[in-house]
């Protein structure tokens with residue numbers, strides 16, 4: 001068998017599974033997309049874990065970021081502005097600055113606009129879902145282009161990944177302001193967690209895309225949906241802990257599979 005023959009077989013197989021996924025989505029009343037690091041990798045953003053991950057390369061960072069920030073917020077911001085930061089943060093930040101949504105992000109936005117996907121819960125902080133036009137979006141680990149008050153939760157757009165000045169105190173309550181991104185040791189903000197749980201409780205189908213399903217609380221949400229009776233569809237180039245509980249588990253990337261799914265559902 002030649003290589004091209006193998007590719008044909010593989011492509012046929014993907015198309016068949018895409019049709020099956022389209023049938024499950026069509027039969028569902030409320031579909032929630034859940035996206036993880038695998039989605040962003042295709043936009044050139046390195047993951048933290050696994051082969052090529054930032055922590056694999058530079059070592060696992062300290063897990064007490066949030067308590068260190070709270071002890072000395074102005075010192076933290078000063079170091080950030082002066083670029084006195086870990087190498088893995090510089091590599092991530094530079095990747096974020098250059099990243100653009102890929103065709104998988106655009107297809108997911110299209111699926112939402114068509115009413116096939118009702119909301120997206122993302123673990124990614126890169127704002128690419130928002131840029132692609134996804135509107136009912138829950139960024140469970142925050143959005144790196146925003147700032148958030150740790151006292152009242154008010155968010156403002158930074159509009160950039162690179163802060164040039166220490167942010168002013170919160171306009172609402174004069175509280176301490178940090179990146180919206182959730183730090184190690186920081187709880188997921190209440191409003192975000194409440195929205196995520198509410199979406200999960202409405203869902204009868206979860207589209208789990210590029211998530212290894214190992215990072216809480218996002219991984220826990222998928223299991224809650226499953227125990228509520230939701231069907232789980234996985235799109236991931238590799239097997240994950242979710243694979244055994246999936247209705248369909250497609251070995252593919254978001255950039256390949258989601259445009260095919262959108263095309264299939266547009267028929």
Ligand SMILES: [Zn+2]
Pocket residue numbers: 149150151152153154170171172173174175
């Ligand atoms: Zn505030």
